Amino acid sequence: MSDPQQGSEQIVSNWQRLLAEVNEAATKAGREPASVRVVGVSKYVDAATTKLLRQAGCQELGESRPQALWDKAAALENLDCHWHMIGSLQRNKVRRTVGLVTLIHSVDSQRLAEAIAAAAAETPAGQVAGLVEVNISGDTNKHGFAPAELLPALEQMAPLGGLAIKGLMTMASQGSSPEQAQSEFAQLRQLRDSLREQGLPAGISLNELSMGMSGDFPQAIAEGATIIRVGSRLFSHQPDT
Numbered sequence: 001m002s003d004p005q006q007g008s009e010q011i012v013s014n015w016q017r018l019l020a021e022v023n024e025a026a027t028k029a030g031r032e033p034a035s036v037r038v039v040g041v042s043k044y045v046d047a048a049t050t051k052l053l054r055q056a057g058c059q060e061l062g063e064s065r066p067q068a069l070w071d072k073a074a075a076l077e078n079l080d081c082h083w084h085m086i087g088s089l090q091r092n093k094v095r096r097t098v099g100l101v102t103l104i105h106s107v108d109s110q111r112l113a114e115a116i117a118a119a120a121a122e123t124p125a126g127q128v129a130g131l132v133e134v135n136i137s138g139d140t141n142k143h144g145f146a147p148a149e150l151l152p153a154l155e156q157m158a159p160l161g162g163l164a165i166k167g168l169m170t171m172a173s174q175g176s177s178p179e180q181a182q183s184e185f186a187q188l189r190q191l192r193d194s195l196r197e198q199g200l201p202a203g204i205s206l207n208e209l210s211m212g213m214s215g216d217f218p219q220a221i222a223e224g225a226t227i228i229r230v231g232s233r234l235f236s237h238q239p240d241t
């Protein structure tokens with residue numbers, strides 16, 4: 001995916017174009033463009049190329065592997081980046097991760113939630129924000145809670161002082177068309193809305209919906225995504241329109 005020769009020019013142009021398309025999708029959906037946060041997923045590229053993306057204006061950066069996040073957070077330490085952990089987080093990597101990130105998108109078990117809360121309680125902030133990962137499609141090899149497990153899970157997480165649950169995250173099924181992805185994103189939003197109607201546990205808000213990637217972010221924005229996670233198209237040549 002990463003092209004070692006790619007220059008900052010291409011990254012700047014890809015970033016600008018992504019923002020323009022996000023604005024267009026939001027406007028079309030009758031939403032404020034500022035209501036959609038764009039996380040640039042830097043997992044395909046090295047720290048030097050990630051730095052180019054940061055310098056192009058992308059302040060929210062996502063990594064799916066803890067070790068890569070630690071390394072890049074150190075390499076870009078003075079650039080005021082906001083790091084997002086978007087991939088599966090093993091419990092033995094929680095301690096080093098919690099103090100570095102602004103949001104953990106991939107809270108996918110109660111044991112992980114407890115480990116995150118305990119570790120975050122010892123950081124200066126005393127707390128970290130997280131999203132609960134939901135397996136909307138029921139794909140057996142995907143992480144996340146089944147929709148029916150979600151309310152009991154939120155009830156168990158609510159008392160954890162070190163972990164503030166802010167919303168839900170999902171990934172569309174592998175190889176799904178944008179239309180199929182859109183129906184899964186709609187299901188995540190409907191699930192959130194129905195939990196709200198049933199009454200959320202005290203201390204939990206589900207304002208954030210993290211959904212949509214390179215191939216389906218306009219559909220996610222149409223369904224209410226507040227955070228999109230876009231990687232490959234920031235680093236590949238985009239044909240002229």
Ligand SMILES: *Cc1c(COP(=O)(O)O)cnc(C)c1O
Pocket residue numbers: 041043064086087171213214215229230231232233
């Ligand atoms: C890699 C990854 C992304 C970005 O996907 P692209 O299709 O490259 O935009 C988003 N979310 C997660 C969890 C990822 O692992």
